Amino acid sequence: QQQVKQSPQSLIVQKGGISIINCAYENTAFDYFPWYQQFPGKGPALLIAIRPDVSEKKEGRFTISFNKSAKQFSLHIMDSQPGDSATYFCAASMMPDDKIIFGKGTRLHILP
């Protein structure tokens, strides 16, 4: 119930291509779905986030698509660049304790 399942575990994409990472959850009480990006040797940093009353959110080349009925959400990275190579974590949280549950991460490598 508290899990967030993320796939794929690793992903290789050509420069300029679209990177897609998928996540699924069970607990319908989750009300906030952030994505974090982590570069080697650094802590994760918030990339983009969405609430379940919105089906899509776009920030630059990064888009979250949210399917509430399927309990799934995904991150799309358009025109992927080598600088996007990092580990990406989807996550979910709910009020009141705001505990963030992370997916297991996707290692993304963009080929130059």
Place this chain on the structure above:
Amino acid sequence: DTAVSQTPKYLVTQMGNDKSIKCEQNLGHDTMYWYKQDSKKFLKIMFSYNNKELIINETVPNRFSPKSPDKAHLNLHINSLELGDSAVYFCASSFPGLNSPLHFGNGTRLTVT
């Protein structure tokens, strides 16, 4: 100025030793956390403190004891270190509630030999 800073960055020690990791944030956040990231990159929450009060205490062995002297600091003390404690430990902070984003430090890589 680093927003969330942890020391040390690397920690190599032998089994059975006791060690501490320090964390400080200058963002004015009320809530601080410790996360453990294993070799497979899985991030798991260990503790959270809100204004020096323990809020979340996941199923972490009693050998791990967080201490928050004030709301800007959250230290992690580990007794009787075991091989399985080897991981990267991240401190993070946020404002409470309202789904405030987490701000992470750069981690402390703990290696127990």
